Amino acid sequence: GLVPPSTSGCGRSAEGEVSSKQKVITVDGLTLNGPLHDNKAGELFVDEAFQIIMDEVVKKGCNIKEKVCEWKDPEMLRDLLDLELGDSSEPHEKLLQLCRDVARFSVKTNHPRFFNQLFAGLDHHALVGRFLSDSLNTSQYTYEVGPVFVLMEEVVLTKLRAVIGWNSGDGIFCPGGSISTMYAMNLARYRAFPEVKVRGLWSLPRLALFTSQECHYSVKKSACFLGIGLENVQLSMSITGNLFFSLHLAPQSFGAFDPLDEIADVCQKYQALAWGGSVLLSKKHRHLMTGIDRADSVAWNPHKMMMAGLQCSAFLLKDTSNLLKLCHSANATYLFQQDKFYDISYDTGDKSIQCGRKVDCLKLWLMWKARGTRGMEERVDRAFAYTRYLMDEMKKREGFQLLLEVTQFVNICFWYIPPSLRGQQGQEGYEEKLSKCAEGFGWGGVGGWVHMCWTAEVQEQGSFFLNQDNLTMYFSFSPCQASQLAISNICG
Amino acid sequence: GLVPPSTSGCGRSAEGEVSSKQKVITVDGLTLNGPLHDNKAGELFVDEAFQIIMDEVVKKGCNIKEKVCEWKDPEMLRDLLDLELGDSSEPHEKLLQLCRDVARFSVKTNHPRFFNQLFAGLDHHALVGRFLSDSLNTSQYTYEVGPVFVLMEEVVLTKLRAVIGWNSGDGIFCPGGSISTMYAMNLARYRAFPEVKVRGLWSLPRLALFTSQECHYSVKKSACFLGIGLENVQLSMSITGNLFFSLHLAPQSFGAFDPLDEIADVCQKYQALAWGGSVLLSKKHRHLMTGIDRADSVAWNPHKMMMAGLQCSAFLLKDTSNLLKLCHSANATYLFQQDKFYDISYDTGDKSIQCGRKVDCLKLWLMWKARGTRGMEERVDRAFAYTRYLMDEMKKREGFQLLLEVTQFVNICFWYIPPSLRGQQGQEGYEEKLSKCAEGFGWGGVGGWVHMCWTAEVQEQGSFFLNQDNLTMYFSFSPCQASQLAISNICG
Numbered sequence: 001g002l003v004p005p006s007t008s009g010c011g012r013s014a015e016g017e018v019s020s021k022q023k024v025i026t027v028d029g030l031t032l033n034g035p036l037h038d039n040k041a042g043e044l045f046v047d048e049a050f051q052i053i054m055d056e057v058v059k060k061g062c063n064i065k066e067k068v069c070e071w072k073d074p075e076m077l078r079d080l081l082d083l084e085l086g087d088s089s090e091p092h093e094k095l096l097q098l099c100r101d102v103a104r105f106s107v108k109t110n111h112p113r114f115f116n117q118l119f120a121g122l123d124h125h126a127l128v129g130r131f132l133s134d135s136l137n138t139s140q141y142t143y144e145v146g147p148v149f150v151l152m153e154e155v156v157l158t159k160l161r162a163v164i165g166w167n168s169g170d171g172i173f174c175p176g177g178s179i180s181t182m183y184a185m186n187l188a189r190y191r192a193f194p195e196v197k198v199r200g201l202w203s204l205p206r207l208a209l210f211t212s213q214e215c216h217y218s219v220k221k222s223a224c225f226l227g228i229g230l231e232n233v234q235l236s237m238s239i240t241g242n243l244f245f246s247l248h249l250a251p252q253s254f255g256a257f258d259p260l261d262e263i264a265d266v267c268q269k270y271q272a273l274a275w276g277g278s279v280l281l282s283k284k285h286r287h288l289m290t291g292i293d294r295a296d297s298v299a300w301n302p303h304k305m306m307m308a309g310l311q312c313s314a315f316l317l318k319d320t321s322n323l324l325k326l327c328h329s330a331n332a333t334y335l336f337q338q339d340k341f342y343d344i345s346y347d348t349g350d351k352s353i354q355c356g357r358k359v360d361c362l363k364l365w366l367m368w369k370a371r372g373t374r375g376m377e378e379r380v381d382r383a384f385a386y387t388r389y390l391m392d393e394m395k396k397r398e399g400f401q402l403l404l405e406v407t408q409f410v411n412i413c414f415w416y417i418p419p420s421l422r423g424q425q426g427q428e429g430y431e432e433k434l435s436k437c438a439e440g441f442g443w444g445g446v447g448g449w450v451h452m453c454w455t456a457e458v459q460e461q462g463s464f465f466l467n468q469d470n471l472t473m474y475f476s477f478s479p480c481q482a483s484q485l486a487i488s489n490i491c492g
Numbered sequence: 493g494l495v496p497p498s499t500s501g502c503g504r505s506a507e508g509e510v511s512s513k514q515k516v517i518t519v520d521g522l523t524l525n526g527p528l529h530d531n532k533a534g535e536l537f538v539d540e541a542f543q544i545i546m547d548e549v550v551k552k553g554c555n556i557k558e559k560v561c562e563w564k565d566p567e568m569l570r571d572l573l574d575l576e577l578g579d580s581s582e583p584h585e586k587l588l589q590l591c592r593d594v595a596r597f598s599v600k601t602n603h604p605r606f607f608n609q610l611f612a613g614l615d616h617h618a619l620v621g622r623f624l625s626d627s628l629n630t631s632q633y634t635y636e637v638g639p640v641f642v643l644m645e646e647v648v649l650t651k652l653r654a655v656i657g658w659n660s661g662d663g664i665f666c667p668g669g670s671i672s673t674m675y676a677m678n679l680a681r682y683r684a685f686p687e688v689k690v691r692g693l694w695s696l697p698r699l700a701l702f703t704s705q706e707c708h709y710s711v712k713k714s715a716c717f718l719g720i721g722l723e724n725v726q727l728s729m730s731i732t733g734n735l736f737f738s739l740h741l742a743p744q745s746f747g748a749f750d751p752l753d754e755i756a757d758v759c760q761k762y763q764a765l766a767w768g769g770s771v772l773l774s775k776k777h778r779h780l781m782t783g784i785d786r787a788d789s790v791a792w793n794p795h796k797m798m799m800a801g802l803q804c805s806a807f808l809l810k811d812t813s814n815l816l817k818l819c820h821s822a823n824a825t826y827l828f829q830q831d832k833f834y835d836i837s838y839d840t841g842d843k844s845i846q847c848g849r850k851v852d853c854l855k856l857w858l859m860w861k862a863r864g865t866r867g868m869e870e871r872v873d874r875a876f877a878y879t880r881y882l883m884d885e886m887k888k889r890e891g892f893q894l895l896l897e898v899t900q901f902v903n904i905c906f907w908y909i910p911p912s913l914r915g916q917q918g919q920e921g922y923e924e925k926l927s928k929c930a931e932g933f934g935w936g937g938v939g940g941w942v943h944m945c946w947t948a949e950v951q952e953q954g955s956f957f958l959n960q961d962n963l964t965m966y967f968s969f970s971p972c973q974a975s976q977l978a979i980s981n982i983c984g
Contacts, residue, residue, distance in 0.1 A: 027877035028776075030870075036974050039554060042616030045862075047549060049620040050542055057627040058538060058849040065758045069639075077639055083647040085857070089864040095617065098861060099624055102854065105630045118631050118848045124534030125587065128541040130626040132591060134619060135549040136598045137801050139610050147561075147569055148598045175667035175803075176846045186717055200721025217824035218847055224820070225678055225845055229692025229721030247916045258780060272721040284520075303848065309629050311667075311850045328716070332709035344564050353717055355670045355710055356610045358794065362594065365577070369590060370537075378522075385519035458837040 041369040045092060052099050061108035062122055068114050069107040077105055108283070123307040125370035129363030132308055140173070140357040141349025143342060150346050153361040159368070160300055160314050163280045165293035170324050171316040172351050178218035180299035180315040183324075183353070187210070187297065187317070190327040197327065201227050210234045223251050278305040281373070282380040288408060303409075305383065306376065308364040324351040383410045398422065498913040537584065544591050552598035555616055560606050561599040569597060617862035619856030622801055630843075632665070632849040634840025635834060642838050645853040645894040651860070652792055652806050655772045657785035662816050663808040664843050665852040670710035672791035675845070677701070677714050679789065679809070682819040689819065693719050702726045770797040771901070773865070776874040780900060795904075797875065798868065802855040816843040875902045890914065 025032040051083040060066045072080060081101055086142055090098070108114060110122035138146040140153060157171040174180055189196055201207075211219050223233050277300065280286050292298065296318055303312040317324060324448050329350040349357065368376065394400040400419045424430050517524040551559045565574060573593055582590070600606060630638040634647060649663040666672055681688055685696045692773035693699075701724055703711045757806045769792065772778050784790065789811055795804040809816060821842040841849065860868065879902040886892040891909050916922050 025881060027881045030874055030877045032770055032874070032878055032881055043546065043550060045622055046546065046616050046623075050623065051792050053623055053627050054495075054535065054538065057624070058535060059531075061627070072639065073834060074635060074639070074643065078643055081643065082639065083644055083857075085647065085651045085860045085865065087865045088860045089867050095858070095862055099620065102624060102640050102644075103628065106630060107637055109629045109637070110627075111633075119629065122534075122539050122629070124531075125545075127626060128538055128545075128591065131538075131542065131545055131623055132529045132802060133592060134547070134554070134622040134626065135602075136595065137546050137601050137611065137614070138598060142804065143566060145599055145601070147564065147566070148573065148594050151566065151570055151573065152575055152594075155577065159577045169801070175850070176848050178845060178847045179667075179671075182717070182845075186762075196719065196721065197716045198722045200698075200715075200724055201719040203721070206692075216847070217822035220822045221820060221845055223692075224689045226717065227688065227693040228692045229688065229695070230694055232571050268515075285761065301848075309626060310631055310848050328713060330709035330712045330716075342565060353565075353670060353674075353713055354668045355708070356668050356793075356802050358667070365575075366587070366590065368577045369582045370587055373577065375581050378962075381520065382522055382524075385522045386524055389517060389519045389524055426782075 017174060040392075041092070045095065046190055048096055049099050049263065052096060052103065056100060056103035057108070057110075058124075058127070061103075061110045062112070064106070064112045066111070068111045069106060070105055074103060081105065108247045118304055118310065120305055120307045122369050123309070125362040126308045126367040129366035131360045133362045136359070138359050139349075140359050140361075141352075141355070143344075143346035146359065149359045152365055153265055153348070156361045156365050156368075157314060157316065159444075160298075161316055164298055164316065166297075166316075166318050169316065169318045170320070170322070170351075171314060172324060172348070174313055174315050174352070174354070175311050175358070175360075176313050177299050177301045178215075178221060179312055179353075180301075181218045182225060183214070184297045184299060184316045185226055185228070187319075187323055188325050189226075191323060194326075206232065208232050208234050243324070278302070278376075278380055281306075281377045282384070283377065284381055285384055302364045305380065306364070306367075311358070312360045312364050342386050346354065386410070401425070493837070505953045533584070540588055540621045541591050544588060544595065548592060548595035549600070550614070550616075550619070553595075553602045554604070556604045558600070558603070560603045562597055564597060565974065573597065610796055610802065612797055612799045615859050616803070618800045618859040619755075620857040621858035622745060624858075625702070625854045626850045630851050632851050632853075633839065633844075633847070635836075635838035638851065639849045641853060642840060644857055645840070645851075647809065648853045648857050648860075649806060650792075653808055656787075656790055656808065658808075658810050660812050661808065661810045662814070662815060662843075664840070665849075666805055666807050666846070667803050667852075669708075669791050669807050670713060671845075672793075672805055673708075673710045674714045674717060675807045676789045677718055677720070678793060679811075679815055679819050681718075683815060686818075700724050700726050743893070756875075768874055770794070770868075771892065773798075774876070775869065776873055777876055794856045797855070797870070801857055803850070804852045804856050820845055844949075865920065878902070881906065893917070 031398045037120075074378060082098065112121070123246060136148055140146050140149055143150045153173060157173075159168045160276060161167075161171065172183070174183060189204075189207060195203055207217070207222055207228060213234060220230055222228075223230060278287060279288055280292065298316040299313070301313045302308040303310045306312075331350065332355075349355070371379070389408060391402065391407060394402060395405075399419070399422065401417055421430065421433055499730060537635040574590065601611045604613070630641055632638050632641055635642045639829055649665075653659075653661045653663065664675070667673060680701060681696075687695055701720060702907075703713070703725060712725060714720075714865055715722060747766060770782060771780055772784065791805070792808060793799040794803045795802045798804075823842065824847075841847070863871070879899060883894065883899060886894060887897075891911070891914065894908055913922065913925055
């Protein structure tokens with residue numbers, strides 16, 4: 001009879017032998033009912049590799065006594081790693097060694113001394129959520145393929161909306177804040193000019209997009225990608241031409257919040273505005289975002305301060321008119337049949353600009369279950385407390401010059417003043433010398449892993465990874481490290 | 493002294509006690525050098541949850557004797573799962589039970605009887621690559637943050653380009669084939685009209701986009717998103733107006749290949765065209781894509797037939813003029829400083845429309861290492877052999893009507909003819925009755941998990957997950973299941 005082989009590269013016994021009762025089926029020289037895949041060997045590999053991941057990444061990567069990174073120049077690293085892909089398969093032990101090498105030479109972004117825009121450290125429960133998502137390998141498009149995750153995504157989005165202050169609305173997880181910005185921009189123009197979907201931008205008046213000087217660069221990227229063009233991105237609120245919408249991002253470097261309520265007053269007669277940020281979880285600090293509920297949409301990246309891990313980015317909407325679906329749907333019949341036996345409003349995939357869409361809600365959901373809303377709130381409050389503490393310490397200590405004496409968020413912008421420059425402030429050439437001072441405390445010397453020499457203890461204990469930009473060495477000192485808050489205002 | 497606390501929620505001892513030598517630091521009522529996070533408990537959770545993932549997903553999900561899915565209606569499933577996010581944290585055992593529940597009620601997309609567009613089964617090495625990527629939690633934007641992955645991505649992209657037949661070029665991993673389509677479209681218009689980046693579409697002549705009747709719906713989604721508009725998507729190659737570019741996708745339902753060389757002849761005087769597909773890995777079958785090397789860009793999704801897991805999507809370019817960077821860069825100084833101590837051409841993040849970008853190359857790389865190019869090739873050849881076999885069987889058996897007697901790829905389109913309709917072909921109302929026959933073999937009755945009754949053995953062994961679309965019940969019977977090949981033609 002026609003015995004269906006186990007077709008997915010799994011489901012076979014380890015032996016994978018053709019049973020004596022079965023007829024051997026051969027097509028094109030391949031035995032179809034022969035062994036496809038050795039599941040037992042595969043499972044053994046997963047088991048052993050998991051131990052390496054636990055030891056080399058989860059444990060060692062979080063150990064303050066270990067290095068943040070074993071730095072190598074690109075040319076040297078290329079020689080050390082065996083990256084080339086050849087014709088033949090590599091043996092089990094070699095593959096495990098490759099995993100060790102990848103871990104060894106990668107930056108430990110979970111390390112307590114790793115300070116960078118995007119990262120806040122490791123949450124073990126979120127990590128399990130990621131492993132479980134990976135193993136189930138679901139696409140978030142229809143209820144029949146992702147029943148648990150369709151329901152879960154809606155619960156998580158509803159919770160995030162509630163934190164903003166909306167008791168209804170819509171939303172979607174998408175691959176990062178920049179793409180959330182694009183969603184916001186596309187929806188704003190569709191709401192103002194629904195004909196854009198069919199007729200394109202040529203049928204519309206020229207549109208302008210308002211943002212702030214310190215906006216995140218995704219606003220510019222989005223304007224280019226969506227066909228709006230950089231010259232139509234206005235860096236002030238002077239209202240001329242065809243006002244279209246405005247996007248505003250909280251400055252990544254300075255961590256300052258815009259006065260949302262004031263902006264809303266300006267924008268409301270045109271449309272509204274949108275923002276986001278984990279600060280909303282804190283009863284103590286959410287006043288920084290007073291007015292957020294007047295936004296039309298919010299881009300919130302729990303992969304940053306909330307520690308869910310990349311990628312976990314929620315795009316949230318106040319809209320209840322099904323704008324997301326109307327704007328993005330293409331009604332592909334091979335996925336979104338209209339004659340299913342269940343309520344097809346659960347087939348949310350057509351709201352997305354993607355087709356296959358990764359499950360990004362589970363890691364956040366599981367972490368939230370493990371912490372509770374109160375635990376998430378404490379994480380944010382702690383970040384603020386650490387920041388205040390560090391700022392106070394910097395004011396007391398020699399060798400630090402704060403750019404701003406007060407910070408609103410968890411970013412601190414400062415200069416490190418090397419001993420040779422101390423007391424020279426105001427003198428000619430001081431600023432220029434200072435701007436090159438990164439080298440003075442290790443930049444370059446240790447391959448970019450800035451050894452912060454501001455306390456002897458720190459120097460002894462290991463390396464920092466510290467972000468440098470052209471203007472400032474900014475340093476966010478908190479368990480939930482500050483980072484970009486993707487905050488978008490839409491004035492449609 | 494100022495002892496930096498371990499700031500990332502990890503790196504503390506399990507006890508986390510403030511040592512007697514340290515001064516207790518309190519800010520805003522929070523003890524900053526107190527315990528942040530119990531690493532030992534976190535590691536225990538990862539360990540125990542990993543066993544659940546291994547047992548309930550990796551092993552059981554691949555076991556042909558287990559169910560593909562325990563189907564529940566949305567309302568019932570919502571009651572069964574404890575999805576709501578509350579104020580308090582849940583205890584360890586409850587969290588593990590939640591993981592079991594998620595696994596239990598999710599569709600096992602790795603199951604040998606799961607047949608759907610996107611999925612081809614579980615590759616254990618790719619899964620390890622995903623776990624390792626998750627744990628390292630790197631963003632693929634600069635060499636200093638992702639040294640291993642910047643080099644690895646380039647090696648993998650180079651390999652994929654070599655398979656196409658290009659010995660130079662560019663590329664990027666992006667979140668899915670639909671977004672690859674958007675990249676292709678945006679690059680094509682930028683190459684033809686570089687002023688679009690600054691001035692927007694208003695400064696350009698009206699553009700048209702050519703594709704085929706059976707194109708993937710991402711072409712339409714992209715045209716809307718990029719401001720081009722649906723009415724400018726032309727479903728034929730009649731060349732009128734301002735020819736811009738054409739995108740073509742291999743029809744997902746039928747699995748037919750377009751004559752690339754002929755299309756290239758038409759397009760070449762305007763620009764070129766672009767395609768992709770794992771069939772290129774097979775010496776035996778790659779003739780289906782003769783002409784692929786004449787394309788300008790290729791969207792190739794190794795998360796489908798190659799089994800790398802969602803998301804793994806490579807957008808490949810023949811271009812060597814740095815088009816990807818020129819078109820998408822925004823030169824954010826806080827990420828892409830010009831004064832680094834290493835060659836900043838390794839900071840590839842500004843080629844992307846994203847900011848933070850997930851590492852998607854490692855899972856493909858590790859799987860390729862484990863299989864070798866020859867192993868990948870055999871996987872494709874087997875898929876073809878299974879398809880031929882199934883088609884032959886269907887021709888022999890009663891109750892099946894093939895839409896096409898020959899298939900080019902690994903898709904088979906067929907009607908299942910229920911006993912009551914057999915022999916009635918050509919009679920009035922036959923087509924309409926047939927189109928509703930899904931119910932005849934279980935659609936609806938078992939909650940959408942179509943029990944294919946075409947052999948008694950299959951019925952006994954378990955359920956199928958089978959895709960239904962309005963026209964056909966198509967069924968792809970292969971270890972590397974056929975699915976959409978994202979193939980894009982650009983005629984600029």
